Amino acid sequence: xxxxxxxxxxxxxxxxxxxxxxxxxxxxxxxxxxxxxxxxxxxxxxxxxxxxxxxxxxxxxxxxxxxxxxxxxxxxxxxxxxxxxxxxxxxxxxxxxxxxxxxxxxxxxxxxxxxxxxxxxxxxxxxxxxxxxxxxxxxxxxxxxxxxxxxxxxxxxxxxxxxxxxxxxxxxxxxxxxxxxxxxxxxxxxxxxxxxxxxxxxxxxxxxxxxxxxxxxxxxxxxxxxxxxxxxxxxxxxxxxxxxxxxxxxxxxxxxxxxxxxxxxxxxxxxxxxxxxxxxxxxxxxxxxxxxxxxxxxxxxxxxxxxxxxxxxxxxxxxxxxxxxxxxxxxxxxxxxxxxxxxxxxxxxxxxxxxxxxxxxxxxxxxxxxxxxxxxxxxxxxxxxxxxxxxxxxxxxxxxxxxxxxxxxxxxxxxxxxxxxxxxxxxxxxxxxxxxxxxxxxxxxxxxxxxxxxxxxxxxxxxxxxxxxxxxxxxxxxxxxxxxxxxxxxxxxx
Ligand code: BES
Ligand code: MN
Ligand code: ZN
Numbered sequence: 001x002x003x004x005x006x007x008x009x010x011x012x013x014x015x016x017x018x019x020x021x022x023x024x025x026x027x028x029x030x031x032x033x034x035x036x037x038x039x040x041x042x043x044x045x046x047x048x049x050x051x052x053x054x055x056x057x058x059x060x061x062x063x064x065x066x067x068x069x070x071x072x073x074x075x076x077x078x079x080x081x082x083x084x085x086x087x088x089x090x091x092x093x094x095x096x097x098x099x100x101x102x103x104x105x106x107x108x109x110x111x112x113x114x115x116x117x118x119x120x121x122x123x124x125x126x127x128x129x130x131x132x133x134x135x136x137x138x139x140x141x142x143x144x145x146x147x148x149x150x151x152x153x154x155x156x157x158x159x160x161x162x163x164x165x166x167x168x169x170x171x172x173x174x175x176x177x178x179x180x181x182x183x184x185x186x187x188x189x190x191x192x193x194x195x196x197x198x199x200x201x202x203x204x205x206x207x208x209x210x211x212x213x214x215x216x217x218x219x220x221x222x223x224x225x226x227x228x229x230x231x232x233x234x235x236x237x238x239x240x241x242x243x244x245x246x247x248x249x250x251x252x253x254x255x256x257x258x259x260x261x262x263x264x265x266x267x268x269x270x271x272x273x274x275x276x277x278x279x280x281x282x283x284x285x286x287x288x289x290x291x292x293x294x295x296x297x298x299x300x301x302x303x304x305x306x307x308x309x310x311x312x313x314x315x316x317x318x319x320x321x322x323x324x325x326x327x328x329x330x331x332x333x334x335x336x337x338x339x340x341x342x343x344x345x346x347x348x349x350x351x352x353x354x355x356x357x358x359x360x361x362x363x364x365x366x367x368x369x370x371x372x373x374x375x376x377x378x379x380x381x382x383x384x385x386x387x388x389x390x391x392x393x394x395x396x397x398x399x400x401x402x403x404x405x406x407x408x409x410x411x412x413x414x415x416x417x418x419x420x421x422x423x424x425x426x427x428x429x430x431x432x433x434x435x436x437x438x439x440x441x442x443x444x445x446x447x448x449x450x451x452x453x454x455x456x457x458x459x460x461x462x463x464x465x466x467x468x469x470x471x472x473x474x475x476x477x478x479x480x481x482x483x484x485x486x487x488x489x490x491x492x493x494x
Pocket of ligand 2: 265267341342343344345
C-alpha cells in the first residue's frame with residue numbers, strides 16, 4: 001500500500017476511482033471542491049437528491065466518471081458541512097477505501113490544503129484499506145485492499161505534508177498489525193506464538209533500538225509472577241511475559257505500556273456461556289496495541305524510551321486450572337483470592353504493572369479488554385480511561401488529537417471495600433455495579449505513586465457488528481493512535 005501527494009487536476013488523475021467528499025448544507029448535499037470537476041459531471045451532481053445522495057457520514061456512492069480520467073467517481077459523505085473536523089475526513093476517506101476493496105488505484109480530492117487534513121486523509125484512507133485474508137483459501141484477490149492512494153493537495157512538496165504521509169504509513173502499519181493479531185485464531189495465536197510474533201514484528205520493522213525479552217512459564221514461576229502463572233496454568237500452552245523495549249540514544253522521557261494479552265478467555269473454571277464466547281479471541285487486543293505502539297515509536301525514532309509489557313496467557317478450564325478460592329501471590333508480594341476465574345485480566349495485569357514500575361518509568365499506561373461493564377457504561381465505540389487525574393487528562397487529550405474516542409471515568413475510593421477478601425490482601429471481584437471502576441481500583445493497588453492511566457477497551461477493540469468509517473469488522477486496532485500521540489506529546493519537538 002502506498003500513499004502519494006499530487007497537485008494534478010483531479011479530473012485528469014490516472015486512477016481507477018476518484019473520491020470526493022459530499023456534505024450536508026441547508027438540507028441539500030453539496031460536493032466539496034466540485035468546481036474542479038468537469039462541467040458535465042457537475043451538472044449531474046447538482047441534483048444529488050435525485051441520485052439519493054444525502055452527504056451523511058458512511059454514505060459511499062459510485063457514479064460513472066463522466067469526463068474524468070477515472071472510470072468511477074466515488075462520493076463519500078462527511079455529514080454537516082460546518083462540522084468537518086480531521087476525524088470526519090479520516091472516516092470519510094476510510095469509508096471510501098474500505099468500500100473500494102478490489103480497486104487498485106484510488107485518487108482522493110478532498111479539501112486538504114492544511115497538513116492536519118492531509119494527515120487525516122492519509123490515515124483514514126490507509127485504515128480503510130485493510131482486509132484479513134489469512135484463513136481464506138479463495139476469493140482473496142477480489143477482496144484485495146486498495147493498493148495505491150493519491151491525495152490531491154495544493155502543496156504536494158511541502159515538507160510537513162510529506163512528513164505527515166510518512167507518519168500516517170507508520171501509524172497505519174501499527175493499526176493493521178494490531179488488527180491482524182486480534183483477528184488471528186486462538187489455536188494459532190497462543191502465548192508462545194504471540195511472543196514469536198513480537199520478535200517478528202520487531203525484526204520486520206527494521207527499526208533501531210528495539211529489544212525483545214521473553215519470560216517463559218519457568219521464568220515466571222521463578223520471578224514470582226503469580227497472576228500470569230495462576231491464569232495460565234489451566235492451558236497446555238503456558239503463559240509468557242514479553243518485554244519490548246525501545247531505547248533511543250538520548251531519551252527525553254520514559255514511558256511504560258502494559259497490555260492485557262489473554263489469547264483466549266473461556267472464563268476458566270468460572271466458564272463463560274457458549275453464546276458469543278468466540279469473541280474472546282480478542283482478549284489480547286491490549287497487548288497487540290502495546291506491541292505495535294512500541295514498534296511505531298521506534299520506526300518514528302521518537303526521543304522517548306518506551307517499554308511495552310505484554311501479559312500473555314490463555315484462560316482455560318482443565319484439571320490443572322486455578323479454582324475459585326485459590327490464592328495467588330502477585331509479583332512484589334501482594335496476595336489475591338481468586339473468587340471468579342473469569343476476572344483474570346486484572347491478575348495478569350497486576351504482574352505486568354509491578355514489573356513495569358520496577359524500572360521507574362515517568363508514567364505507566366495500561367490497556368486492556370478488561371470488563372463487560374465497560375460496554376454497559378460506554379457502549380461499543382467509546383473506550384474508558386481511569387487513573388491519576390493528570391495522566392487521565394493527558395490520555396483524553398491524546399485521544400482527541402488522534403481521533404479516537406476515550407472518555408474519563410472515576411476511581412471511587414468506596415469501591416475498594418468490595419474487594420476485601422476473608423483470607424488474602426484482596427479479592428479479584430467486588431461490587432457488581434460499577435464493575436469497570438472496581439477493576440480499575442483493583443489495578444490501582446499495584447501502581448503505588450507512579451503517574452498512571454488505565455484504558456478499558458473491551459467494546460471498541462473488536463467490532464462484532466458492521467464496518468463503519470475506517471473501522472472494519474473484527475479487530476479495530478483501538479488504542480495505538482492514542483498511545484502514540486501521548487508518547488509524541490512527551491517528546492517536545494527538538
Ligand atoms: N475479557 C473479559 C471482559 C470482556 C467482556 C471483554 C466482553 C470484551 C467483551 C474479562 O476477562 C471478564 O470476563 N470480565 C468479567 C469480570 C467479572 C467476572 C468481574 C466481566 O466483565 O464479566
Ligand atoms: Mn474473563
Ligand atoms: Zn478477559
